[in-house]
Amino acid sequence: MAMSMMPELPADRTPGAQLTVGIDVGGTKTACVVTDAQDQVLLHEVQPTEATRLPEQLAMMIRHAVDEVAVSGGTVTAVGVAVPGQVEPRSGAFALAVNLGGAAAVLGPQLAQRVGLPCFVEHDAASAAEWFRLANGGGDRNNLAYVSVGTGISAGIVLDGEIFRGHNGLAGEIGHVTAEPEGPLCTCGLHGCLEATCAGPAIARMARDAVARGRKSALDQRASAADVFHAAARGDPLAREIVSVVSGHLARAIRGLLFTLGVQHVVIGGGVAAAGEDLLSPLLAAINGERAASALAEAAFAQTTIELLSPDVEAGARGVAAIARERVGADQREGVGKR
Amino acid sequence: MAMSMMPELPADRTPGAQLTVGIDVGGTKTACVVTDAQDQVLLHEVQPTEATRLPEQLAMMIRHAVDEVAVSGGTVTAVGVAVPGQVEPRSGAFALAVNLGGAAAVLGPQLAQRVGLPCFVEHDAASAAEWFRLANGGGDRNNLAYVSVGTGISAGIVLDGEIFRGHNGLAGEIGHVTAEPEGPLCTCGLHGCLEATCAGPAIARMARDAVARGRKSALDQRASAADVFHAAARGDPLAREIVSVVSGHLARAIRGLLFTLGVQHVVIGGGVAAAGEDLLSPLLAAINGERAASALAEAAFAQTTIELLSPDVEAGARGVAAIARERVGADQREGVGKR
Numbered sequence: 001m002a003m004s005m006m007p008e009l010p011a012d013r014t015p016g017a018q019l020t021v022g023i024d025v026g027g028t029k030t031a032c033v034v035t036d037a038q039d040q041v042l043l044h045e046v047q048p049t050e051a052t053r054l055p056e057q058l059a060m061m062i063r064h065a066v067d068e069v070a071v072s073g074g075t076v077t078a079v080g081v082a083v084p085g086q087v088e089p090r091s092g093a094f095a096l097a098v099n100l101g102g103a104a105a106v107l108g109p110q111l112a113q114r115v116g117l118p119c120f121v122e123h124d125a126a127s128a129a130e131w132f133r134l135a136n137g138g139g140d141r142n143n144l145a146y147v148s149v150g151t152g153i154s155a156g157i158v159l160d161g162e163i164f165r166g167h168n169g170l171a172g173e174i175g176h177v178t179a180e181p182e183g184p185l186c187t188c189g190l191h192g193c194l195e196a197t198c199a200g201p202a203i204a205r206m207a208r209d210a211v212a213r214g215r216k217s218a219l220d221q222r223a224s225a226a227d228v229f230h231a232a233a234r235g236d237p238l239a240r241e242i243v244s245v246v247s248g249h250l251a252r253a254i255r256g257l258l259f260t261l262g263v264q265h266v267v268i269g270g271g272v273a274a275a276g277e278d279l280l281s282p283l284l285a286a287i288n289g290e291r292a293a294s295a296l297a298e299a300a301f302a303q304t305t306i307e308l309l310s311p312d313v314e315a316g317a318r319g320v321a322a323i324a325r326e327r328v329g330a331d332q333r334e335g336v337g338k339r
Numbered sequence: 340m341a342m343s344m345m346p347e348l349p350a351d352r353t354p355g356a357q358l359t360v361g362i363d364v365g366g367t368k369t370a371c372v373v374t375d376a377q378d379q380v381l382l383h384e385v386q387p388t389e390a391t392r393l394p395e396q397l398a399m400m401i402r403h404a405v406d407e408v409a410v411s412g413g414t415v416t417a418v419g420v421a422v423p424g425q426v427e428p429r430s431g432a433f434a435l436a437v438n439l440g441g442a443a444a445v446l447g448p449q450l451a452q453r454v455g456l457p458c459f460v461e462h463d464a465a466s467a468a469e470w471f472r473l474a475n476g477g478g479d480r481n482n483l484a485y486v487s488v489g490t491g492i493s494a495g496i497v498l499d500g501e502i503f504r505g506h507n508g509l510a511g512e513i514g515h516v517t518a519e520p521e522g523p524l525c526t527c528g529l530h531g532c533l534e535a536t537c538a539g540p541a542i543a544r545m546a547r548d549a550v551a552r553g554r555k556s557a558l559d560q561r562a563s564a565a566d567v568f569h570a571a572a573r574g575d576p577l578a579r580e581i582v583s584v585v586s587g588h589l590a591r592a593i594r595g596l597l598f599t600l601g602v603q604h605v606v607i608g609g610g611v612a613a614a615g616e617d618l619l620s621p622l623l624a625a626i627n628g629e630r631a632a633s634a635l636a637e638a639a640f641a642q643t644t645i646e647l648l649s650p651d652v653e654a655g656a657r658g659v660a661a662i663a664r665e666r667v668g669a670d671q672r673e674g675v676g677k678r
Contacts, residue, residue, distance in 0.1 A: 181519065
């Protein structure tokens with residue numbers, strides 16, 4: 001089990017500073033940060049996700065982070081955990097996490113009991129969207145979608161400065177909107193979902209399947225999504241075809257967000273966003289093609305910023321740390337009010 | 340120029356009652372109603388839309404409606420006009436109405452000057468969504484999408500009891516979300532839009548194209564969308580194939596709304612909804628197929644009601660009449676407050 005420790009920033013720690021732990025549970029990796037009230041990252045750790053023993057793994061990561069910052073006099077006051085699937089922030093429960101083997105748990109209370117700290121649970125992409133809102137000035141006029149493209153795909157939505165969940169708690173699960181009606185089977189059981197055509201595993205699978213069918217390429221049967229973007233940047237024809245398919249689907253998905261939610265900012269994060277310009281250039285080319293073809297698309301896109309956010313930023317973990325800080329503060333104020 | 344007059348309800352008119360005119364401008368037909376504060380329809384008129392002389396046509400319809408109800412002592416206090424495209428309710432302007440030949444106008448002030456009454460402009464599907472909200476109890480917890488399927492396709496969205504427009508004013512323009520990446524050219528300039536695969540003209544075109552290619556069918560080269568649904572109900576194989584394609588696209592579009600907006604109610608209206616059970620049955624069959632295949636789809640659909648609303652209800656015209664009543668009241672209260 002590989003573990004990487006990456007303390008990021010110089011330890012500018014006020015003794016006794018009120019810190020929060022933020023954890024982002026991904027389908028492949030789980031990231032843990034400790035941040036202060038200024039969103040400075042004091043500790044950053046990444047582990048492969050162990051979906052079958054998630055509460056145990058998360059409790060260990062939290063205890064370790066708490067101990068690490070205590071050495072320098074930092075005190076952790078709350079924990080935020082960002083998870084995929086259908087999340088109920090009030091109860092701390094999540095369900096239907098198809099990329100965690102369909103995992104479901106009342107995670108908040110379970111973790112609170114294990115680590116002795118208030119633990120808040122939030123949707124992973126919503127956490128990252130909240131991080132972007134705060135980084136973007138924190139205004140209540142923010143309307144944005146943070147589209148996470150990693151092992152899975154989902155969007156965190158902020159409307160008028162508030163995380164938007166929808167009546168069914170599934171608003172933003174755009175990974176399961178159809179990209180290709182007759183497309184490949186998705187982890188969720190449906191066919192042709194955006195996630196089944198554009199998420200990291202889908203990109204890798206397209207490359208491997210083509211190579212297995214005898215297609216000549218610099219890619220081989222162990223190709224990852226990152227390999228595909230690198231090879232495309234070096235001109236490999238198969239890789240360029242795959243990137244073209246993926247960026248076309250993502251461009252249409254973004255258009256879908258603009259023609260459904262009418263958001264002002266679209267931010268693409270998650271593991272696949274590590275491709276950087278190799279993803280952004282063909283994506284913008286696809287979008288510019290739509291703008292040139294349609295006055296309606298032009299109107300929608302002209303009012304919208306589209307950008308990539310490197311997964312190294314750890315927007316989800318930092319966002320949920322900020323959410324935990326805000327909620328433990330609100331709970332304390334409410335507790336004071338009750339007395 | 341055909342004109343049909345269809346007074347609907349018995350004339351239970353209080354002398355001097357405060358009435359509003361509501362007009363729904365469609366790509367094919369324009370409906371005009373007069374309603375009272377209880378949403379009773381006192382007058383109902385339908386004309387073919389004359390997109391090239393829209394202000395003139397609407398002013399004539401309004402004047403005629405005002406004169407008609409005046410005979411029985413009714414007084415019209417405001418006018419609401421529901422239009423497709425990008426709408427700015429404050430200025431009374433609309434633009435980008437692809438099914439009105441790309442029409443754009445500052446319609447509210449133009450009409451107000453012509454008819455001497457306050458004229459409010461609202462999005463057509465949003466007006467119908469507002470009508471459904473009011474008919475559904477008017478609560479502020481309503482989260483719904485009214486999907487209009489007629490000459491074009493768009494959704495009126497109500498979130499937490501309020502019409503939702505998005506930052507770009509294009510929220511709900513789901514007719515231009517992709518249904519088939521390589522599908523037919525849409526009026527908007529893009530390919531494979533939902534509107535280009537499922538709206539009334541697209542359904543008719545699929546039938547006509549197949550017949551022109553020599554396909555045996557009860558349908559002929561003058562087939563309308565309504566004819567396709569009738570023929571499908573009678574077992575015509577081509578018509579059944581087309582209805583299956585259309586209901587599949589609509590089912591995926593509804594799934595897209597549920598996985599983006601997470602709404603509680605989906606209402607399908609517009610001219611194509613006149614097909615009634617002939618549309619609803621295959622649509623629900625397609626949705627039930629998705630529910631059976633996917634726990635995630637089951638979770639999304641189980642929390643949502645899906646229903647058809649007959650175009651005879653005139654939800655758009657009645658909704659915009661109610662909106663005009665509310666806004667003229669708010670303007671008067673505001674005016675009083677200023678004095």
